[in-house]
Amino acid sequence: MAFLYLQKSKASQTTGMKDEHQKNIPRHIAIIMDGNGRWAMKKGAMRIFGHKHAIKAVKDAIEGADSLGIEFLTLFSFSTENWSRPKEEVDALMELLVKTISDEVPLLMKKNIQLESIGDIDSLPPTAYKTLMDVKERTASNTGLKVILALSYSGQWELTHATKQIAQKVSEGKLKVEDITEKVMSEHLQTAAYPDPELMIRTSGEYRLSNFLLWQLAYTEMYFTPVLWPDFRREHLFAAISDYQSRERRFGKTGEQVKS
Template sequence: MKISILNKHNLTKPFRSSEEQNPKHVAIIMDGNGRWAKKRGMPRFIGHKEGVSAVVKAVKAAVKYKVKILTLYTFSTENWKRPKSEVEFILKLPEEFLNVYLPELIANNVRIQAIGDLEQLPSYTRDALQYAMDKTKNNDGLLLNFALNYGGRHEVIHAIQKILEDINNGKLANEEINEEQFSQYLYTSGLPEPDLLIRTGGEKRLSNFLLWQLAYTEFWFTNVLWPDFSEKEFLCALEEYRKRKRRFGGIEEKVNGTLHSSY
């Protein structure tokens, strides 16, 4: 008897999209491209190329289920250690992706943004991103946020450097520094922290991704390799998220028969 993916993941009821119950910000560590290719006897770059199709599926799912922000860990500061040919191939993918899909993204009211140390990226990557950001800057639907040349520790150090610079220039006082103020110096300044983190590929670690921002994020891991990631997997993650009780360090208690969180 054939078992559907939905039943396999205990999704026995149709998913009912509710903006209040859905995560507003979903972050994804897209892992497993190289292993996907190796399992098929193909070079690693084929896995990265196939991973672009999974990006398209994830974006469409995010739009469909009314997610507000989708942040994709596209290239980390550690990825420079890979072979030069692989690095160059990966850094050309944003340009290829946007050349093909930008009209569709615009039609779906998607806005493009990027975070990370972008100045160190090749000009062809930066130019493609800037063009896409300019073309979509007035869109107010899904924010598609690419983390490129991004590292969580690098981001924190960069924030500290900027804070010290502002203190030395008299723009900021020591007593003004708190969590909210610190967050304004991060690459994600102005964005809500992720509600849900998805990691594909079977690994269960953060890999230096959004270390400050993920403090109270719900994690969902899957063994599915990124090129095989589909709407069904995205849906499974959303269903699991909706079952979680997010108390942010507080407790849950009943008041007049209704559950409330206390802090």
């Protein structure tokens, strides 16, 4: 398997990528971090055990993305559907979220990483909400990799929310129906400030989007791996990027048009 190894750039000292691959690094990678519960069950432990051991995978993904100069990394951390899980698991996840975000501040500051979020964060418990907002504020001036946590998020919720905003503007006379375009829709999404992901990775061997970035993934390259999320490491990230680099992205055009 070919990995992307650079000789003298920022990425060269950590990944080993070949020079010819440096120009084809995706700006934005999105990850569905799946398999924590199954990982724990295989070890005869409770699901939260898997969530706790997934922190290493998150660190490796962040540091791996940063080493390559990737600009945006969106992590599907907690969906709107996850609120329906057993209360003890949800409570434990929220406590883990608070601890993890707080513990990672030194790393974020050292690496010049900015923490951001998408989703209905107002629905988070007060302590989780406050911790998230505090860390976002503390890292707001960082200019490196943007790590975007999708929290209390779903694609259908996001599209419904955006549609309501647009409908409100139409009812107030601020926007005409005939002026509603794909661009207008994108501008009302949670991700309006970010480019759409070029690569989406899903772990655990599942082959579905699970209500994640439904609009934004329209032309995104998909990469599915059987690796359970707690076992995911930067070499798996690099393998996904290597696979992405082998693909021809046509956006509806023919291969001949892309090459010309």
